[in-house]
Amino acid sequence: MTAIEATEVSKRYGTVVALDRVDLTVPEGEIFGFLGPNGAGKSTFINVLLDFATPSDGSVEIFGHDCHAEGVAARERIGVLPEGYSVFERRTGRQHIEYAIESKDADDDPAEILDRVGLDPTDAEREASDYSKGMAQRLVLGMALVGEPDLLLLDEPTTGLDPNGAAEMRDIIREENERGATVFFSSHILEQVEAVCDRVGILQDGELVAVDTIEGLRESLGGGTKLVITVDDLRNGTVETVRGVQGVETAVEREDSTLEVTCTNDAKMDILVELHDAGVDVVNFRTEEASLEDMFIEYTGSGR
Structure with a gap:
């Protein structure tokens, strides 16, 4: 079954286009990473999923339920960690979890949920409004986990967490x-997305510009490796010589007489031969897989 099915979804606020004809299918059982620079429309899309915003055009379904027309049925199967969630005043961490259990008519043990997200018994009895940002993030994740939801919507889940906390989140x-x-x-x-996701989608100015596995994105950008x-x-004209190789x-020229080149696999040896023929001595070379950051910059920074 399909967990999320978005069809030609657009969202406009006056003359501002927050989402532009987004088509996206997320199959059941997948970990899907949703990327984009600030203002790309990520939160708007999540708000559409939760029926906090109504699409101007198109539709979104969760497990076959239209998010707008059947919002209650769609949300019943979701656990949500929203960005910037504000905890309740004068309620302890344990009371937050108990509230989530009651709201979802679940039978989870609050102590087990709190322990799982790294909040000890002392933390559980403190007012959550006194929590650090990282502790509040752990608490809201615990609320999202209540009832073993079929779909977890996590918006910036590692915000406020130290490296150990981010690893525990993963x-x-x-x-x-x-x-x-x-x-x-x-x-x-x-790096958090790259560590856990099966596929990623990159949103730019409201438009979904790429959807693929990380390896698939690498292959689409220069054969998947960097030379x-x-x-x-590194004399004048060397960079242009390399750029001229099919x-x-x-x-790109870097420090210490270093070049970074993205290319097809077949071109790598041709580059070295071209440098030799141009009288440039190669001291060392290595290949690196393009990181998700490299690919993100390529898709969002070069107009691709």
């Missing part, structure tokens, strides 16, 4: 996915 995401939950994971922290070349003397997409 472990929970994997555990929930192994349980059978679909995870829709919106973030601007690319890093150190030469004895199969080269980008060539």
Whole structure:
């Protein structure tokens, strides 16, 4: 079954287009990373999923239920960690979890949920309004986990967490996915997405410009690898020489007489031969897989 099905979804606020004909299918059981720079429309899309915003055109379904026409049925199967959630005043951490359990008519043990997200018994009895940002983030994740939801919508879930907390968050995401939950994971922290997601979608100015596995994105951007070349003397014209080789997409001069080149796999040896023929001595070279950050910049920074 399909967990999320968006068809030609647009959202306009006056003359501002927040979403532009977004088509997206997220199958059940997938961890899907949703990326984009600030203002790209990520939160707007999540608000449409939750029926906090009505699309100007198109439709979105969650497990076959229209998010607007059948919002209650769609939300029954969702656990949500929203960005910037404000905890309740004068309620303890435990009371927040108990509230979520009651709201979802679930039978979870509050102590087990709190322990799972890293809040100890002392934290549980404190007022949540006194929590640090990271502790509040853990608490809201616990609320999202109540009732073993079929779909987790996580909007910037590692905000406020230290590296250990972010690693624990990733472990929970994997555990929930192994349980059978679909995870829709919106973030601007690319290494977090790269570590857990099966596929990613990149949103730019409201338009979904890429959807693929990380490996698939690599293959679409220069054969999936980067060639890093150190030469004895990076003279004038060397970068242009490399850019002229068939199969080269980008060539950039770095410090210490180093070139970074994205290209097809077949072009790598041609680049080295061209440098040799131009009288440029290659001191060292290596290949690197393009990181998700490299690909994100390529799609959002170069108008691709």
